[in-house]
Amino acid sequence: NAGVTQTPKFRVLKTGQSMTLLCAQDMNHEYMYWYRQDPGMGLRLIHYSVGEGTTAKGEVPDGYNVSRLKKQNFLLGLESAAPSQTSVYFCASSYIGLARNEQFFGPGTRLTVL
Amino acid sequence: AQSVTQLDSHVSVSEGTPVLLRCNYSSSYSPSLFWYVQHPNKGLQLLLKYTSAATLVKGINGFEAEFKKSETSFHLTKPSAHMSDAAEYFCVVSDQVDSWGKLQFGAGTQVVVTP
Secondary structure: OOOEEEEOOEEEEOOOOOEEEEEEEOOOOOEEEEEEEOOOOOEEEEEEEEEOOEEEEOOOOOOOEEEOOOOOEEEEEEOOOOHHHOEEEEEEEEOOOOOOOOOEEOOOEEEEEO | OOEEEEOOOEEEEEOOOOEEEOEEEEOOOOEEEEEEEEOOOOOEEEEEEEOOOOOEEEOHHHOEEEEEOOOOEEEEEEOOOOHHHOEEEEEEEEEOOOOOOOOEEOOOEEEEEEO
């Protein structure tokens, strides 16, 4: 089992460019999440999905879009990147969404927007 | 509403000495509480979790945490620090009522271990 994988690991964008981050999990988890991590702020939820074909906004959704066309994949898109989106992005998944179930995290994508 | 406060942003310990990372939480319902560890340039790994069973929770790598409802605390401890414990630690709370497992992260505690 690879667990949760993220592509790419690093990326540098210019302001206004677009990109898509890919998250894949092989644990047959229903729930998937995208977070961003900024210094001194812990992780903040961007968007999440409770199943194939469904997505919802988290705490900081502005400037991002997501899609969950397949159960195992969760894509995070930046349509027009801004320097404020410079961050480390983590994807996570969980078997079911109940609070007691842990979330499994990917290794992260470090994004710099110039 | 749920929130979590990690009382120390940085902790420095000598190898072989005890480690204490402090966490206070706020929750409207019966919470689940977690500690995650993040080593440099890595993803987050679960150390331990409390889900309304035993109040003293043992995790991996010799870590344990005690849930104290009266103090709304969930402090993480380890009797003897190892160099490999140098990492960032996150205390996380989740209300049991949330059907989709929303996690609220603390700001993190950076642990430095000196020889």
